[in-house]
Amino acid sequence: MSDQYTFKVINETDLAITELWVSLDDEDWAEFELGESGIPSGETVTIAWAEYTNDSPCEWYICATFEDESESDSAIFNFCEEPALVFS
Template sequence: MSDQFTFTVTNQTDLAITELWVSVDEDEWLPFTLNDDGIPSGETATIVWAEYTNDSPCEWYISAVFEDESESDSALFNFCEEPDLTIG
């Protein structure tokens, strides 16, 4: 069994998601590495948490950046209870 924790992100917007950012406190933000296509409109991607987050809290703010460089509002998610997120 892997110690890597994952979650999925489904993009229900009209634009590709090019960046995903997370924060515990909305002050310090950390990026996730996405592939070159990001998360295209209508697609679902599996995202892997970095190993150093294994002992972190369940609740994180998440924000998406889209291909036109607009940003979503940050939203608080509990990744322990709901590992499948939908943006849009």
């Protein structure tokens, strides 16, 4: 059995998500590795948390950067309760 925690990201925008960022305090941000293609428009991907976050709180700020370099607003997301994060 794996102790790795995952969540789904659903991209309902017209642009690919090229970067996905999380923060506990909305100031210090860490980036998820999305690979070269990022998250294409219309796609759903499963992303794994790094093992060092296993004892972290449930609520994190999250934001995305898109292929045109625009950014979503940061929002608090409860990763313990919500199985999927939708960008629309």
